[in-house]
Amino acid sequence: MESPSSTSMTFVILVLFQVCLGQLVSAGFPFDRQQRHFVKEVFTCPPKDGFYPIPNVCTGSYYSCVNQVAYEMSCPGDSVFDPAVNVCVPAGQATCQVFQCPAQGGFYHIPGTCGNSYYSCVEGIPYVMNCPGTSIFDPIVGVCVPKEVASCSTTSTTTPSSSDTTTTKYSTIPTGPTPTIAPFTCPDAFGFYPTGIPCDDQFWRCSNTYAYLMTCPPTTIWNQATTVCDYPFAVPGCG
Incomplete structure (x- = not known):
């Protein structure tokens, strides 16, 4: 049986975790309920903290940079992250073109x-x-x-010949x-x-x-x- 002090300590830790979780969510760090952790991606953040698009794509995912650490985030619902304004917008209003899968x-x-x-x-x-x-x-x-x-x-590619060099491009x-x-x-x-x-x-x-x-x-x-x-x-x- 746990002592009262152990129970109190567990309660304090739980409260602190909930506070930290709430701060992360309010800052734009959604908690992945399936993976049970905040997803961290390899991405070189610019010097300034903020939200940045994933290069060359137009989806509901984007990067949130905090202290030079990048976190992969997701827009709510079916909205997409617009790289022109760096915010989530309805798919029909995005300046980029959303990729449609040709097949399942x-x-x-x-x-x-x-x-x-x-x-x-x-x-x-x-x-x-x-x-x-x-x-x-x-x-x-x-x-x-x-x-x-x-x-x-x-x-x-360079192909040497008896007189000169010929350059061929794919x-x-x-x-x-x-x-x-x-x-x-x-x-x-x-x-x-x-x-x-x-x-x-x-x-x-x-x-x-x-x-x-x-x-x-x-x-x-x-x-x-x-x-x-x-x-x-x-x-x-x-x-």
């Missing part, structure tokens, strides 16, 4: 960008995800690839293969799977239980361990 699930590039971030749609709701390392989300194959071979990038217009529905049974509704051929440059992409045979960009092959198109030397047994 899948991975999609962020329109107008060619970078590390992309959308992951779950039950029709877009979530911002990041590729590992310095890789780029390729809008053609729908996976992360080395930035040098991404179809949307403008990487320059096109910024998607020119990759068109996915085709193939006879493959998806283990799950969404995901990426190997073809079964060692060191293959193709892989299966499952979306809404439909299987699509995809081809990695030139000079890369499928790496099932990291679920990205990668250089052969980075895939065990393919170097």
